[in-house]
Amino acid sequence: MTSLTINTSLSYPIYIEPNLLTDCSLIIQHCQKLASTWVIIADEALLTLYAKPLQQALQQTNPHCHLLSFAACEANKTREQKEILEDELFYLGCGRDTCLIALGGGITTDLVGFIAATFCRGIPVIYIPTSLLAMVDASIGGKTGVNTPIGKNLIGSFYQPSAVFIDPLVLNSLPKHLFYDGMAEVIKHALLADNILIELLQTQTAAILNLEPAVLTTMITHSLQVKKQLVEVDEKELTGPRQLLNLGHTLAHALETVSNYQLSHGQAVSIGLVIETELALKLGICQPALLTLITALLFLYQLPTQLPKHYPLSGLIAALSHDKKNKAQQIHFCFLQKSGEPYIQDHQYSHPVSPAIIKEVLQSLTGQ
Structure with missing residues (x-):
């Protein structure tokens, strides 16, 4: 398995391996260390394909694993959407002993990371990016935030995840x-x-466009290493x-x-x-x-x-x-x-x- 450690104020691992989302054992190990209540917040487009199967797998270890979703688009990356999801967390009875799991692209990791930064003054968050953009950019470095009518990402915070899990095989389902x-x-x-x-x-080029896992793993790792050096x-x-x-x-x-x-x-x-x-x-x-x-x-x-x-x-x-x-x-x-x-x-x-x-x-x- 390929892995990197990001050495920031909160050091955290990034794992890059085909089938990480199918075999959830490593995800479960990290969640168990962080909190007793787990909440997956997913792009609603991924509910059937990834989010519900992930919840079912995690619930075999922890029945207190919940699932929330939203329509992940730039128009919904807002203070209002953040408030809606935060209220849903309160309705579930979530407190500081909660770990969020962001499942989706960069909009999802940005928004869920911002929620984690402010909910009960900060709770742990794990990222499972499902788009290439999120894998190589949004999921690393700790930038979180929302858009406003004035411009993009103008309200947010720096808040590092506790771990990032990258499965190159999910790119096969990406448009x-x-x-x-x-x-x-x-x-x-x-x-x-x-x-x-x-x-x-x-x-x-051909191997990358054909989504060959070994080449994608190498490409993603190299890309992450560039950002790692600058973020650290x-x-x-x-x-x-x-x-x-x-x-x-x-x-x-x-x-x-x-x-x-x-x-x-x-x-x-x-x-x-x-x-x-x-x-x-x-x-x-x-x-x-x-x-x-x-x-x-x-x-x-x-x-x-x-x-x-x-x-x-x-x-x-x-x-x-x-x-x-x-x-x-x-x-x-x-x-x-x-x-x-x-x-x-x-x-x-x-x-x-x-x-x-x-x-x-x-x-x-x-x-x-």
């Missing part, structure tokens, strides 16, 4: 477009710090290095907001990687070869590289101005100089760009 979404985050991690992962993405040195994004994980995300979050989440996170990150590299080119930070590499990798995994022309530039720039990573009321971006070499200047990992330059680059790409 293909959602698999491609997750590949945007894998590509981001590869560009940041792992040329071996880039080579894997280039040479094992800067858990709460205070000293700077973790900011690099926002590569492609400043523009992506603005795109998600102006599209009213009709554009998926992976699609938005893919476009964000391209546009933010265009910005870096404009600023003289990188060379055209980097943009060629990024667009080629995204093309391999059927991800978009062009900004939709029907989104008004004024709306995009307004959304960018609300990004939570901004400093001194300036829009900040993370950039690459080349693959594996983030742009760091005067010990700063993110850099201000004026709205005028942003607008100029966006206009050149859309003709608006």
Whole structure:
């Protein structure tokens, strides 16, 4: 079995192994150490396929295993949905001796992690991510939160899970477009710090798209190791290095907001990687070869590289101005100089760009 340990304020293991969700023994061992009441909170789309069978398996050991669900979409990743689920936990009689089990994609882990952070002032949570995006990104690092009408993930907390269980075989049931979404985050991690992962993405494309378990396990592990390194040195994004994980995300979050989440996170990150590299080119930070590499990798995994022309530039720039990573009321971006070499200047990992330059680059790409 492949495993990693994330050494943050609460160190925790990540297990990566086919059939982890079928053979629940390791999940049960961890739950038994954490609490006497277990509550699975699942994406309702997974009730029949994974959530109810998991509950039945866990109830053989602990009859106090409950199941809640919600429709996991960006429109429901809200304070209101959080309150509904919290009230359901109270109706079940849950207190501090409760462990939550988040079963689903990144929306599920973000929301359930935030509930765990605040319910009775903090209870343990275990993540069982079922999308590639959640496996390589949302389930590691401790970021939890909800959306608001102003922007994405503006309310939340840093709260680490007690364990993460990744079963690559569940990706066989994932719609293909959602698999491609997750590949945007894998590509981001590869560009940041792992040329071996880039080579894997280039040479094992068919095996990855055919969901071969051994190759997926290797890919997921490499991707997680990149994020692990950055999270461990800067858990709460205070000293700077973790900011690099926002590569492609400043523009992506603005795109998600102006599209009213009709554009998926992976699609938005893919476009964000391209546009933010265009910005870096404009600023003289990188060379055209980097943009060629990024667009080629995204093309391999059927991800978009062009900004939709029907989104008004004024709306995009307004959304960018609300990004939570901004400093001194300036829009900040993370950039690459080349693959594996983030742009760091005067010990700063993110850099201000004026709205005028942003607008100029966006206009050149859309003709608006």
